[in-house]
Amino acid sequence: MDYDLLKANFSRYTELTPAELTQVCTYYQERHISKGEYVLRKGEVCRFEGFVVKGCFRVFTIDDQGNERILYFAAEDWWIMEIDSFINQTASELSVQAIEESTILYITYSAKQELYNTLPKVERLFRIMSQTAVAAWQRRLIRNHSMDAEQRYHHFITAYPEIARRITNRHIASYLGITPEFVSKIRKRRLSNKG
Amino acid sequence: MDYDLLKANFSRYTELTPAELTQVCTYYQERHISKGEYVLRKGEVCRFEGFVVKGCFRVFTIDDQGNERILYFAAEDWWIMEIDSFINQTASELSVQAIEESTILYITYSAKQELYNTLPKVERLFRIMSQTAVAAWQRRLIRNHSMDAEQRYHHFITAYPEIARRITNRHIASYLGITPEFVSKIRKRRLSNKG
DNA sequence: TGCATTTATTGAACTAGTTCAAGCTTTTTT
DNA sequence: AAAAAAGCTTGAACTAGTTCAATAAATGCA
Numbered sequence: 001m002d003y004d005l006l007k008a009n010f011s012r013y014t015e016l017t018p019a020e021l022t023q024v025c026t027y028y029q030e031r032h033i034s035k036g037e038y039v040l041r042k043g044e045v046c047r048f049e050g051f052v053v054k055g056c057f058r059v060f061t062i063d064d065q066g067n068e069r070i071l072y073f074a075a076e077d078w079w080i081m082e083i084d085s086f087i088n089q090t091a092s093e094l095s096v097q098a099i100e101e102s103t104i105l106y107i108t109y110s111a112k113q114e115l116y117n118t119l120p121k122v123e124r125l126f127r128i129m130s131q132t133a134v135a136a137w138q139r140r141l142i143r144n145h146s147m148d149a150e151q152r153y154h155h156f157i158t159a160y161p162e163i164a165r166r167i168t169n170r171h172i173a174s175y176l177g178i179t180p181e182f183v184s185k186i187r188k189r190r191l192s193n194k195g
Numbered sequence: 196m197d198y199d200l201l202k203a204n205f206s207r208y209t210e211l212t213p214a215e216l217t218q219v220c221t222y223y224q225e226r227h228i229s230k231g232e233y234v235l236r237k238g239e240v241c242r243f244e245g246f247v248v249k250g251c252f253r254v255f256t257i258d259d260q261g262n263e264r265i266l267y268f269a270a271e272d273w274w275i276m277e278i279d280s281f282i283n284q285t286a287s288e289l290s291v292q293a294i295e296e297s298t299i300l301y302i303t304y305s306a307k308q309e310l311y312n313t314l315p316k317v318e319r320l321f322r323i324m325s326q327t328a329v330a331a332w333q334r335r336l337i338r339n340h341s342m343d344a345e346q347r348y349h350h351f352i353t354a355y356p357e358i359a360r361r362i363t364n365r366h367i368a369s370y371l372g373i374t375p376e377f378v379s380k381i382r383k384r385r386l387s388n389k390g
Numbered sequence: 391t392g393c394a395t396t397t398a399t400t401g402a403a404c405t406a407g408t409t410c411a412a413g414c415t416t417t418t419t420t
Numbered sequence: 421a422a423a424a425a426a427g428c429t430t431g432a433a434c435t436a437g438t439t440c441a442a443t444a445a446a447t448g449c450a
Contacts, residue, residue: 144372
């Protein structure tokens with residue numbers, strides 16, 4: 001099992017010694033998820049925190065009319081969980097589905113609690129990780145208010161070219177909050193402006 | 196000085212003994228801010244984390260064309276800071292301005308570091324607070340994608356009736372990501388539907 | 391108190407994005 | 421390899437929300 005990606009992710013937030021990093025990783029287990037499989041469904045309790053080692057997931061909501069809204073994509077080096085459901089062990093508002101053959105490293109709720117108590121430095125690690133995430137979500141909200149659909153599309157494909165290549169137009173549309181038809185029209189416009 | 200509101204806020208996230216709560220509060224100082232005054236301007240480094248005891252603030256961005264977008268309002272029991280700027284001590288993307296005569300309790304960057312080191316439980320407190328905030332920002336993003344302007348307006352005034360009464364329509368518009376004119380039209384529509 | 395400034399309302403013309411429907415392409419399944 | 425299913429593209433008609441302009445109302449200031 002290869003924990004290098006996970007270790008690198010952790011090291012971005014707090015300095016841990018190689019021994020500490022290795023110790024933390026022992027709490028994480030590997031799991032393979034096939035394309036289309038759900039790791040979490042709306043209404044279930046999120047019992048794990050997952051780190052994507054290989055593959056890609058979509059994290060999304062389903063509203064009363066059955067419309068799906070993709071909140072984010074999680075490819076290599078991203079986390080998948082329903083944060084509220086995981087920390088309070090309550091019903092999840094989100095679903096998480098693999099859109100490729102994937103491998104994750106996951107930690108259960110009880111193992112996570114044990115990890116926090118065993119190695120208090122991990123508390124700081126996830127504190128900083130979460131604070132960084134808050135800032136990122138705030139920036140995304142501002143982008144959504146200050147950019148139109150075409151600008152948001154352009155921002156997405158330049159900020160995440162890797163992910164953009166791997167997903168369908170419908171998924172991009174759902175992520176951007178617009179219709180798939182309008183994504184087609186934006187693409188057409190962009191092509192004719194460049195040709 | 197009255198730390199009750201701050202203590203109650205902390206207690207929502209982690210259990211601390213009365214002694215610990217009191218100890219934590221000694222790191223926070225009171226400051227009065229007059230209406231219209233800025234506590235942070237875009238480009239400055241955010242050197243404090245503030246908790247609103249009395250009054251109301253707007254936290255907002257200014258884009259290249261000079262357009263302001265309100266990210267959130269912070270009245271009593273809310274926090275004001277630029278989280279990214281505070282944790283990394285880098286230039287802030289946001290500005291924070293008092294829209295009423297206000298009182299805050301604030302902690303400086305170095306005092307916060309000292310607090311984390313002196314009382315490690317605080318690390319957990321802010322870890323949970325930040326994780327809760329991530330979930331809240333995710334929910335807000337989903338609302339923005341799945342509701343139209345009228346639904347968003349209605350959600351805001353029913354979720355935060357207190358704040359809605361205290362701010363102008365322009366501010367609500369800026370928060371909702373629509374024009375002030377359209378807020379007027381929504382209000383008119385709502386009135387005639389009820390009369 | 392009166393003047394100046396900001397804020398709210400309303401309407402008419404406009405635009406970004408949606409909806410629906412049809413035909414085409416690609417992927418998945420058998 | 422064929423059939424089925426899902427995804428993409430395009431256009432025409434529509435709608436939610438914007439822009440601009442003018443007027444009225446509220447607020448701040450000397």
